[in-house]
Amino acid sequence: MAHLLGGENLSIAFATRTVLDSVTVGLEDGDRIGIVGRNGDGKSTLMRLLAGRQTADSGRVTVRAGVHIGYLDQSDVLDGESTVGFAIVGEAADHEWASNRKIREIMGALVGEVDWHANIHSLSGGQKRRVALAKLLIGGDDVIMLDEPTNHLDVEGVAWLAKHLQQRWRANEGAFVVVTHDRWFLDEVCNRTWEVHDGIIDPFDGGYAAYVLARAERDRMNSVIESKRVQLVKKELAWLRRGAPARTAKPKFRIEAANDLIADVPEPRDTVALSRMATARQGKDVLDLENVSLSYGDKEIFKDITLRLAPGERLGLVGVNGAGKTTLLRLLNGEVEPSSGRLKRGKTVQTAVLTQEVRELDDVLDLRVLEVIEREKRSFEVGGKDMSAGALVEQLGFTKDKQWTPVRDLSGGERRRLQLLRLLVGEPNVLMLDEPTNDLDTDTLAAVEDVLDGWPGTLVVVSHDRYLLERVTDHQMAMLGDGKLRGLPGGVDQYLQLREEALSAASKPATAGSGAASGPSEGEKRDARKKLNRVERQLGKVAAAEAKVHSQMSSKVGEYDALDELNAKLAALAGEKAGLELEWLEASEVLE
Structure with missing residues (x-):
């Protein structure tokens, strides 16, 4: 395999903190590398150094002559005044790019629903991200570097991006480096893993599952089996080996010792015990949606659906954008009243x-992390054992020093962790x-x-992260945009198959004499794209208005008349948001 690029003795520090300390790495033809590590440990910094977008304090980066590098940044780097079409293909005529099958597939998968003539500044954050990804992928770079491409x-x-990367080059051609918290994606596309931690880089063969196995073996060899970090690794390793053995078929290293390490590790969850505890806390009735429309x-948006949640049930929800996943959570939480049917709520249920x-x-914002949690409760029950608030905070990655950081100084991922902790210590059932x-690294997700x-x-989870869904829920259901709920005995793979079948059926022309419509015209599709853009801009305005009302409510604590008025505004905004989501769904159906 030919050498493409490399970094030799790279060091870089920010203020008094050394992020990378004399690290040396190389990239060869055929490398498919995933970079993992805690937030702030230098994953994106390493990628920027290798791409030549940042300069190290010492060391050097060398690139083989003629090698072209493509880079997907986390930040918005597109010209806001440019149109979508120009941002992706420049001045190329339509017939030039449209005749290329690879480009057509990329366009259809990533920007098929985006108005080709819209200015970049009018797009949502997600649409801008897709445009930037499409621009990168249609290029012919020898190496591509992707910073959180699944956001x-x-x-x-x-799933489409994983398949594209698998098929983009022959086995021993090209290379890519990816930073992502999506563990399924890492396992699907990577043949090597770099773990960035404590200023160094530890390389491992294989994707995420192989990396977990190798890390367990490394930690065993280093005699740190009893450390808190290793306990998490062991538990996740046990799940990987028992729940998805096919994922570990490719490691090139000896795994017998790792298997010995987890021989006495119990299942991640004692389902029977948890169900018994849940029944004691909740009673037999939890939440039931009965014939709800x-x-x-x-x-x-929902057509006569029935959903019964049992004590201790763990349900994962997956579905198309606009199908009503968030709305279903709001129905279960009593924030939205159904048009017909009813929500039956157990007497002791606390959501x-x-x-x-x-x-x-x-x-x-002005409180410190530990103060926020202790204000809610000083002890918490996990797995039948009492845990102090400080111990729980530390388990989710807040070190003793970090526990005294003001909330306003936390990163996005740290705020996300604190948000979850605050809910948990309230002991909902x-x-x-x-x-x-969102914003969580792989170690934090494991925690x-x-x-x-x-x-x-x-537990009810809505997520596009299939690894998380399969890891923490016991069964999944699909929302395909037709107002129904479908069970998924085959998990997320079955959902993807259902979607593929639905899209295939929608793309077939109607048979003669069937009386069915032949599908939307190009003009109708253009109108639908414009409607999508308009609705997404309005949804952004509604979100901003909701944020403003929440801010006003925080300053009106105890002023009940004012709070009633603000609650009424929130309800009106919620109704407006739901209506816009339905408009979005109608327009998206035209484009399917």
């Missing part, structure tokens, strides 16, 4: 919802998580999963 991609988008105008926003922390993996393993309550 803003749904389950289907992540929900309409806005003449559009039904908590982790939303996609972190504005719930706005009222505690029904927990609903809406896209909980969150470990806490959830011992949590004796009913």
Whole structure:
């Protein structure tokens, strides 16, 4: 294999903290490398150094002559005044790029629903991200570097990107480096893993599952089996080996010692014990949606659905954008009234919802992390054992020093962790998580999963992260945009198959004499794209208005008349948001 690029004795520090200390790495033809590590340990910094976008304090980066490097940044680097089409293909005529099958596939998968003539500044953050990814992938770079490419991609988008990278080059051609918290994606596309920690880089053969195995073996050899970090690794390793043995078929190293290491590790969750504890806390009745329909105008978002949640049940929800996943959580939480049918709620049920926003922390910005948790409760029960607030905070990655950091100084990922902790110490018995993996690194995700393993309550998770869904939930259901709920005995793979079949059926022309319509015209599709852009801009305005109301509420504590008025505003905004989501769904159906 030919050498493509490398970094030799790279060191870089920020203020008084050394991020990388004399590290040496190389990239060869055929390398498919995933970079893992805690947030702030230098993953993106390493990638920027290798791409020539940042200069090291010492050391050097060498690139073989003629090698072209493509780079997907986390930040918005597109010209806001440019159109979508120009941002992706420049001045190339339509016939030039449209005749290329690879480019057509990339366009269809990533920007098929985006108005080709819209200015970049009018797009949502997710749309801008997809445009930037499409621009990168249509190029002919020898090496591509992807910093969090799965952000803003749904389950289907992540699966498509994985397949594209698998097929982009021949086995011993090209190379890519990816930083992502999506562990399924890492396992699917990578043949090597670099772990960045404590200023150094530890290389491992294989994807995420192989990396977990190798890390367990390394830690055994280093005699640190009893450390807190290793306990998390052992538990996750046990799940990987028992729950998905096919994932570990490719390691090139000896794994017998790792298997010995986990021989006495119990299942991640004692389902029977947790169910018994949940029943004791909740009673037999939890939350039931009975023959529920929900309409806005003449559009039904749910059509006569029934969902019964049992004590200790762990349900994962996956579905297309606009299908109503978040709305379903709001129905279960009693925030939205159904048009027909009813929500039956157990007498002792106490719900908590982790939303996609972190504005719930706005009222505690001046408090320190530990103060926020201790204000809620000083002890917490995990897996039948009492744990102090400090111990729980430390388990989710807040070191003793970090526990005394003001909330306003926390990073996005740290705020996300604190948001979840704050919900957990309130001891709800029904927990609903809406896209909980945002801004969390792989180690933190493992820690969150470990806490959830011992949590004796009913859990509902909405996520595009299939690894998390399969890891913390016992069964999954699909929402395909037709107002129904479908069970998925085959998990996320079955969902992707259902979506593929639906898209294939929608693309077939109607048979003669069937009386079916032949599908939308190009003009109708253009109108639908414009409608999508308009609705997404309006949704952004509604989100900003909701944030403003939440901010006002935090300053009106105890002023009940004012709070009633603000609650009414929130309800109106929620209705407007739901209506816009339905408009979005109608327009997206035209483009499917």
